[in-house]
Amino acid sequence: MEPREYDEWYKKSIENRDEFWDKIARELDWFEPWDKVWEWNEPFARWFVGAKCNIAYNILERNATTWRKNKLAIIWEGENGEIRTLSYYQLAQECEKFAAVLKSFGVRKGDRVTIYLPRIPEQIISMLTCAKIGAVHNVVYSGLSVEALSERIRDSQSKILITADGSYMHGRTLELKKIADEALSRSPTIEACIVVRRIGEKMIVNMEPGRDYWYHELMALRLANEVKTEVMDAEDPLFILYTSGTTGKPKGVVHAHGGYMVGTYITTKVDFDLKEEDTYWCTGDAGWITGHSYVVYGPLLNGATEIIYEGAVNYPYPDKWWSIIERYGVSIFYTTPTAIRGLMRFGDAWTKRHNLSSLRILGTVGEPINPVAWDWLYTVVGNGRCPIVDTYWQTETGMHTITTIPGMKMKPGWAGKPFFGIESLVVDDKGKPVRAQEIGHLVLKPSWPSMLRGLYNDPERYREKYWTTIPGYYYTGDAAKIDEEGYIQIIGREDDVIKVSGYRLGSAEIESAIVSHPGVNEAAVIPKPDELKGNIIKAFVVLKQGVEPSNELKQEIIEHVAHELGSIAKPSEIEFVESLPKTRSGKIMRRLLRAKEVGTEAGDLSTLEQ
Numbered sequence: 001m002e003p004r005e006y007d008e009w010y011k012k013s014i015e016n017r018d019e020f021w022d023k024i025a026r027e028l029d030w031f032e033p034w035d036k037v038w039e040w041n042e043p044f045a046r047w048f049v050g051a052k053c054n055i056a057y058n059i060l061e062r063n064a065t066t067w068r069k070n071k072l073a074i075i076w077e078g079e080n081g082e083i084r085t086l087s088y089y090q091l092a093q094e095c096e097k098f099a100a101v102l103k104s105f106g107v108r109k110g111d112r113v114t115i116y117l118p119r120i121p122e123q124i125i126s127m128l129t130c131a132k133i134g135a136v137h138n139v140v141y142s143g144l145s146v147e148a149l150s151e152r153i154r155d156s157q158s159k160i161l162i163t164a165d166g167s168y169m170h171g172r173t174l175e176l177k178k179i180a181d182e183a184l185s186r187s188p189t190i191e192a193c194i195v196v197r198r199i200g201e202k203m204i205v206n207m208e209p210g211r212d213y214w215y216h217e218l219m220a221l222r223l224a225n226e227v228k229t230e231v232m233d234a235e236d237p238l239f240i241l242y243t244s245g246t247t248g249k250p251k252g253v254v255h256a257h258g259g260y261m262v263g264t265y266i267t268t269k270v271d272f273d274l275k276e277e278d279t280y281w282c283t284g285d286a287g288w289i290t291g292h293s294y295v296v297y298g299p300l301l302n303g304a305t306e307i308i309y310e311g312a313v314n315y316p317y318p319d320k321w322w323s324i325i326e327r328y329g330v331s332i333f334y335t336t337p338t339a340i341r342g343l344m345r346f347g348d349a350w351t352k353r354h355n356l357s358s359l360r361i362l363g364t365v366g367e368p369i370n371p372v373a374w375d376w377l378y379t380v381v382g383n384g385r386c387p388i389v390d391t392y393w394q395t396e397t398g399m400h401t402i403t404t405i406p407g408m409k410m411k412p413g414w415a416g417k418p419f420f421g422i423e424s425l426v427v428d429d430k431g432k433p434v435r436a437q438e439i440g441h442l443v444l445k446p447s448w449p450s451m452l453r454g455l456y457n458d459p460e461r462y463r464e465k466y467w468t469t470i471p472g473y474y475y476t477g478d479a480a481k482i483d484e485e486g487y488i489q490i491i492g493r494e495d496d497v498i499k500v501s502g503y504r505l506g507s508a509e510i511e512s513a514i515v516s517h518p519g520v521n522e523a524a525v526i527p528k529p530d531e532l533k534g535n536i537i538k539a540f541v542v543l544k545q546g547v548e549p550s551n552e553l554k555q556e557i558i559e560h561v562a563h564e565l566g567s568i569a570k571p572s573e574i575e576f577v578e579s580l581p582k583t584r585s586g587k588i589m590r591r592l593l594r595a596k597e598v599g600t601e602a603g604d605l606s607t608l609e610q
């Protein structure tokens with residue numbers, strides 16, 4: 001897309017926003033049309049009002065009954081070298097069978113199902129099956145652990161848990177069912193637990209009679225030949241995805257069938273210039289929003305063929321990913337800056353021993369990409385031929401909101417411009433747009449189709465978190481700059497959300513895991529800049545009276561956090577301190593700790609307790 005073309009299209013999409021979204025929505029199948037494109041009742045949006053649809057129908061029936069029937073939807077490679085493929089027809093068949101299974105457990109429209117699976121085809125099958133029968137999926141990343149899982153089950157009041165015996169990662173096996181068992185003992189709402197066999201005989205798992213069932217045994221029962229796809233209202237919830245916020249409890253972000261379908265469909269198509277013959281690979285895990293929107297829904301709505309790799313980026317060798325690109329002829333490759341920085345460190349030789357000429361489009365997501373990593377991706381991986389699209393968005397936005405579009409001028413380190421139909425602004429504290437090159441708050445004007453519909457069971461928190469900071473606008477929580485040409489650069493989070501390797505973690509969440517260690521009295525965590533991961537977690541810990549500080553204790557606290565939340569939340573550094581700086585009202589001033597650590601200005605300290 002020529003820059004001038006973008007400007008023209010963008011202008012039109014904003015001037016005739018309803019017409020723009022209406023036209024796109026018509027590219028998909030609906031059971032009944034809408035009366036109105038959208039409705040705004042601050043802070044609640046409704047899109048395609050009155051329409052009936054099902055996002056899974058647009059992936060399964062729509063593709064499996066047309067010429068795409070035998071086209072491969074998924075090419076999956078396990079870390080142990082196993083390969084599985086699923087055509088659109090086979091994917092639809094698997095979902096049909098699994099729908100009968102879930103129904104036999106009494107799962108009905110609106111019921112919540114928690115999915116705690118590694119990156120295997122059943123993760124996608126489970127999500128699509130829930131959507132098909134109108135159940136609300138709640139996917140939990142398989143790298144999260146006991147308390148993170150049980151909290152998400154409890155808050156969503158799920159009645160079914162789908163998990164696996166274990167998973168492979170870095171050549172090791174992770175005992176998922178064991179973690180699930182411990183989580184289940186803390187979450188009483190689960191009536192049945194369905195277990196996929198990923199590892200097999202090598203892993204002994206505890207199966208509780210009357211509660212735990214093997215997935216493959218249930219699937220073999222062939223409970224029904226056909227399960228009708230549920231007719232959903234466009235606004236019916238599709239999923240809850242928990243994400244870290246500024247307070248201890250993760251937020252259950254809710255997305256709806258109709259709008260989310262339109263948003264993920266069109267951004268995948270336009271931002272990656274997706275063509276029928278492409279081989280698409282997004283390296284994200286469906287446990288996060290990137291996987292929901294750009295592994296599961298976006299590419300499959302477009303009938304794409306996609307690659308899914310179960311394992312870690314550099315296992316068994318640092319060229320694993322490059323070998324996948326070469327072997328399958330990947331043409332669209334979408335990943336994180338942390339992964340790029342990690343791969344860059346192994347040197348160019350690992351990359352150059354593979355023929356990567358199939359690549360056409362490169363994409364990044366999750367954190368700002370530094371110009372050095374951008375250059376490496378552009379020259380060494382893309383051989384100077386492939387546009388890089390830097391896509392900025394969030395769990396809450398559901399789809400890309402600010403991005404580079406192929407063909408547009410690229411500015412390394414600058415995400416790009418707003419997607420069609422979306423208006424973004426960089427404003428000061430009063431909501432007034434800042435001048436070019438000044439830092440301000442990034443806000444979005446309501447509304448776009450895949451905007452979150454709220455926080456699960458918590459409308460007040462939703463209003464307060466997103467709609468009160470800058471009245472009239474959706475507050476992203478990010479600081480940004482805009483330049484003279486309207487390009488936006490993301491500076492980073494302004495709140496207590498920490499980005500580590502692109503993962504989103506809440507300070508308060510990690511602190512409460514640290515404090516649940518019996519020797520700890522209080523804790524504060526901050527992000528500390530890191531060349532590879534963007535940030536690492538540094539924790540300041542006040543011990544209980546009489547507890548002796550030691551290196552062993554540091555290690556014990558780190559392991560405790562891994563057990564409760566998962567390895568990604570482990571602090572990399574712990575410093576024992578006598579006390580923590582607090583405001584007069586007793587809030588920990590993380591800002592001050594951060595300023596001390598990184599040597600920046602601490603800002604206003606007038607509320608500090610002296």
Ligand code: PRX
Pocket residue numbers: 243289290364365366367368369390391392393394395396415476477478490492493499502503504
């Ligand atoms: O800080 C921004 C950063 O990731 C946050 C959203 O995190 P999450 O909800 O986990 O979603 C991640 C995947 C969409 C944002 O508030 N972020 C996301 N994309 C970018 C980014 N920062 C800079 N550049 C990006 N392209």
